Amino acid sequence: MRASRLLSLLLLLQTRGRMTATELSQELEVSIRTVYRDVEALSSAGVPVYADRGPAGGYRLLDGYRTRLNGLTAQEASSLFLAGLPGPAAELGLGEEAANAELKLLAALPPEPRFHAARMRERFHLDVPGWYRGADGVPFLGEVAEAVWDQRPLRMTYRRWGPRDVERLAHPYGLVLKGGAWYMVAAADGGAPRTYRVSRIIAARLLDGRFERPGDFDLAAYWESYAVDFQARMYTAEALVRVAPGIEDMLRYTVGAEIGDAALAGAGPPDEHGWVVLRLPIESVRHAHWLLLRLGADIEVLEPAELRDRMAATIVQLGGLYGVRPS
Template identity: 75%
Template sequence: MRASRLLSLLLLLQTRGRMTAPEIAAELEVSVRTVYRDIEALSAAGVPVYADRGPAGGYRLLDGYRTRLNGLTAEEASSLFLAGLPGPAAELGLAEVAANAELKLLAALPPEPRSQAARMRERFLLDVPSWYRSADDVPHLTEVAEAVWDQRPLHMTYRRWGREVVDRVIHPYGLVLKGGSWYLVAAPPGGSPRTYRVARILTLETLPGRFTRPEDFELATFWAKYAKEFRERMYTAEAVIRLAPGRGDLLAYTMGADVVAAALAAAGEPDPEGWVTLTLPIESLTHARWLLLRMGTDVEVLEPPELRAMMAEAAAGLAKLYC
């Protein structure tokens, strides 16, 4: 266990450069005291680890030092092949590059990790788009990806959700693949990052020159915050419902697993008939009616009165149609 951690520490310093003890501890999920002991162990083993003092200090390897202790275990090699997504790689124009990298990795592996990695590819498949919807048509994705990589500004015309077409000059910071759809995180010159759906880009032109990417921008951090705020903006109201016994899975499929799980955790005890009263966040009355009608008689809306009236009206219309 410690040998593996020491190797991880060595590779961290080799790939990241100077790192502080707290940064190393966070990466390896150990205490700072453990980092100090591991640094001493590496030094005792002859690894040239140096400590730079001061506010900008930290630990680093001697300039030019490289270790060849970078062999992959069978499990690590398998995980790399499981993480490969040929569809998205092709959309980004990297299909041939990804295939060549996979061949080189296979050729470099010892027999056992190579065979296990091949079995992983044969037995597991990652299909990104969700059911009942196809992936977006993204004719400009390759050009966007090149601009992200080369830090080149873009001029685009973009169709908003309300069908309005706008003209924008942007600095592209990163791309995110979410549920089969590509999203571009970009900022206008001097502005704050925003999110654009790549499929809604109508025209695109790469502009001359390069922009400077903000040093404090982290794509994963931005996306996590954006996704949280998007969910909070999406739910503008609440509905109180009664749910029939044993229908939690169906409601989760209809309304979303996270939403229903939180509502069930906050719910009280079931009534004598086994029905449970839940408070659910909803996007709008119309959207909630559409979703809850799919539950049939397994759900009764209690509040708000407007939604209950809409459900009653829809039920009366169905009764009239089928009777």
């Protein structure tokens, strides 16, 4: 355990430069006294760790010192190759770089981690987009990625859901890959950060100069909050339905696993035929009408009345289409 911690301390100093004892203790989740002992142990082992005194001081390695140890276990090395996504890397224009980095990492690994990493790459493959849907076309992903990386303003034309396209001057803070689709988080026209689907950018031009990215902006935290808020805004209504026994999996597939599980967990007791009544969050009557028709005669809408009437009207139309007259 201590050997692993010493190596972690060494790699922290190597990658981040000067760090205080307090910062090291927080990163390693140990006491400051333990940090002092670990630094002393590294110095005794010949590692050139130096302490700079004063308010801006801390521990650092001798300039130019690099350890050749990578500290990767077999499992850690394997996870790096499992996390590699050649498709998204290629979309960002980094396909060749990613392949070269993987090759160099393999060559640098000791025999056992190299064996595990190679086997992981041979036996596991990540395919991001869902079934029956291709990845978005993203002709301007390269420009967006460059704007994110270099903090350059981006003039773009964006296709909204509304009736017309809009022009935006964007300061892109980050890119997120979600379900095979790329999203740009950017502050546009001086406003707060918002989310834009990159495939809906129909024109983009990088501008000269640089913008200041807020130092306290956390992309992962923003996205987590955005996802929760997006789901809350999406499901603004509710439907009361009866569902037949044995269609639980089809219900989850139709409305989404999270929504389906929550609805089934709150379902009432089954009737004599095994049917249960449950409440389903819905986006709108129109969307629910299209969605619930997939379940055919295994679902009955009880409320709202508008949705029930739409379902009934569609059933009558289908009967006429197939030559079935209502009795």
